[in-house]
Amino acid sequence: MQTAFCRYDLRFKAPAKTSRETLHEKTTYYIKVWDPSDPSRFGIGECALFRGLSADDRKDYEDILATLCRRLNSSEPFDISRFSSIKFGLETALLDYENGCCRTPFPSAFTEGKESVRINGLVWMGSADEMTLRADEKIAAGFRCLKFKVGGVDFNDELRIIDRIRCQYPPEKLEIRLDANGAFTPDNAMDRLRRLAVLDIHSIEQPVRQGQWDAMAWLCENSPIPVALDEELIGVDDPDERRRMLYYISPSYIILKPSLCGGFSGATDWIDRAEAQGIGWWVTSALESDIGLNAIAQWTAAMHPSLPQGLGTGALYTNNFTSPLRLHGDMLGFDPAAEWVFPRLQWSL
Structure with missing residues (x-):
């Protein structure tokens, strides 16, 4: 080899x-x-x-x-x-x-084109007008779950944007998730979570910066919005430390990014430990190209998840690979008849 x-x-x-x-x-x-x-x-x-x-x-x-x-x-x-x-x-x-060098590391009904994975639409940070437009475009495209990146612009502006979306689309029509990427502080996080909670928010990822176990545990216990750990999982490789962290912080959910939390074997271990403690989970891609996204989508589909997943669509880049991944509304699927098209790559032994 x-x-x-x-x-x-x-x-x-x-x-x-x-x-x-x-x-x-x-x-x-x-x-x-x-x-x-x-x-x-x-x-x-x-x-x-x-x-x-x-x-x-x-x-x-x-x-x-x-x-x-x-x-x-x-x-x-x-x-x-x-x-x-x-x-x-x-x-x-x-x-x-x-598995045959066909770009199917996890063959299943998904790679046969028989099943799809429901995903959330991601609304990147921007001005109020930009974020509102992006949200409207995602909803018009068929997404029933949107995730908003928050914490990068004025919080009151973000609150107004989400309030406008919620007024137009009630919870039974649109699930709203938030991702703070650790942008809140232990001092202001609870106030912001309380103000957001009136908008029927499904969950918020990583409200405060990782490594603050006491602050995060307190938020998980007292927040009116279910808290999900995201960056908190990065670099935690020791099985005993994983168990201790989940037990101590006790989040509602964990977010699995296989490229950041130990590969597929590491992500599987996280899932096993979370489920043993009654903690929910979903999978999120981390700006991979379609090579990585394809593998994550196949692995995710093979687990038959019940919640919308945070998978990308490959549409962010001008020079991504052409792949069999297909998006229909909010369902990410795979066309087994489609061809991969690779750019010229310079390999080093």
């Missing part, structure tokens, strides 16, 4: 604003595995590094990928347990190869 990697710079169609930063471009990496006797058949995965957020965001990231490939090519061991994005990519590539 041979292994190689390459870098690829994804370009946003429009700036993507969160409470942390405004994104214009995102660098990602791909890893490929193949048998030298037949290089036309290969498995591919995305090492979806998220600069500034991934626990394995390091200056020597490409050196680590190069070392991994050299070790694998010479059948030497290499511990990637602390490198979530690399683990995510390698797991995908190996499963793709094992």
